Amino acid sequence: MSKKSNLKKAIAESEKEIENLEKRRERSQSSLLGSYVNQTKPDEADVEYFNVLTELIELERDNIRKLTAELNSLDK
Numbered sequence: 646m647s648k649k650s651n652l653k654k655a656i657a658e659s660e661k662e663i664e665n666l667e668k669r670r671e672r673s674q675s676s677l678l679g680s681y682v683n684q685t686k687p688d689e690a691d692v693e694y695f696n697v698l699t700e701l702i703e704l705e706r707d708n709i710r711k712l713t714a715e716l717n718s719l720d721k
Contacts, residue, residue: 652716659709663702670698 673695680687 649716649719652712652719656709656712656716659705659712663705663709666698666702666705670695670702673698 673691676691677687677695680691
């Protein structure tokens with residue numbers, strides 16, 4: 646039972662981390678969109694920040710998938 650609760654807790658923590666990362670990514674995304682609308686070249690730092698955050702989000706999503714699969718295997 647403890648393993649299940651630990652997995653559920655880890656999934657919830659990953660979900661919160663994704664929310665935080667997505668909020669941070671929205672800021673750089675709006676900057677990139679502003680550059681697009683104004684037809685200017687985006688700042689390389691904004692592009693890099695967006696790409697790094699996107700990759701971190703994908704890693705967290707992979708982590709959730711693994712944890713969920715492990716949790717589901719315990720239910721069987």
